[in-house]
Amino acid sequence: MAERNSIAIFLTSMTIGGAERVALDLSSGLAHRGYDVDLVLVDASGELLTDVPDEVTVINLGADRVATSLLPLRRYLNAHDPDVLYSMMTEPNLIAIAAHRLSRTGTRLVISEHNVLSHRLSDNKDRLVRFGASIGYPLADHAVAVSKGVRRELLDRTLLKETAVSMIYNPVRVEQIRENASKPVQHEWFLDESTEVILAGGRHEPQKGFNTLLASFARLNGDHRRLVLFGSGPETEALREQAAALGIQERVYFPGFIEDPYRYMGAADVFVLSSTHEGFGLVLIEAMACGCPVVSTDCRSGPSEILSGGTYGRLVPVGDDRALTTAIEETLRDPHDAETLYERATDFDVSVAIASYDELFQNEIKRANER
Structure with a gap:
């Protein structure tokens, strides 16, 4: 029997929101396609936790905020060594990039951006996060944008190359x-x-x-x-x-x-x-x-x-x-x-998005095996 591929999906929590619903659909869809799926949460809280299917493992990093999840995420990567770490949203992306660089694994890192970076201008923290994304995102193995507009922004405002950014619309049931x-x-x-x-x-x-x-x-x-x-x-x-x-x-x-x-x-x-x-x-x-x-x-x-x-x-x-x-x-x-x-x-049906993610993750796993 072929070995099952493993995917870790990293985000803040399962409080109701657009990205959280995407994480729920993505984790469920990938599990049904035969992946071992870990839902890795900064804080395992939120109303959508009860909707996570039994075949998906919830990992609670137990951090009080995204910034303090760096070391717990690094420990998770070293202990579990998933084939792919898929991160969602700007701040978790930056933590995932740092943890990935500090870990001793062959995990492929795929980050995803769900909003235009130019909206992050309201305070100094936002400006710092946007600056971090502009120089940090190219350290990931691949990036996903949820719309053509977000993809254009990623290419305009970061050092990512055209071939390193895919566009996959969010799944809808x-x-x-x-x-x-x-x-x-x-x-x-x-x-x-x-x-x-x-x-x-x-x-x-x-x-x-x-x-x-x-x-x-x-x-x-x-x-x-x-x-x-x-x-x-x-x-x-x-x-x-x-x-x-x-x-x-x-x-x-x-x-x-x-x-x-x-x-x-x-x-x-x-x-x-x-x-x-x-x-x-x-x-x-x-x-x-x-x-x-x-x-x-x-x-x-x-x-x-x-x-x-x-x-x-x-x-x-x-x-x-x-x-x-x-x-x-x-x-x-x-x-x-x-x-x-x-x-x-x-x-925009969920089946279309899951098929696209499956293809993307298989390509990343193939690249890892060729190294």
């Missing part, structure tokens, strides 16, 4: 999402056919541009329109205050964290992504898989790729609440066909 989307939502707004519901959600932070969305919603004509803004974060209270100041608090619902947002997407009239920047924009694909029409800001770097420049959903300039209002109005009046949206979502 399209069939499972579509099944969940058929479940009913027990909320009066969704049960009333005369009510049009605009849906948005994610972590309540400046990147998501929910302040622009609220301003845009306040401009919409008609008392039959409602906005559901799920999620939470540091801006939640400020967003509630903004809704009150705009006089729309009775027409905006903040449900907090929703464990299964897909039933909401399946019942909504339009989903809006209002971000200032994205690495990919996974939620747009999830909404389309539910047959929900979408509107998005034309932010860097994923939405335009996902929507094919506006073919599958209207794109508006970042921060332009008037243009966003117009796009929402037009979409409510003339929505894209649900089946067309679903078919587009299948282009």
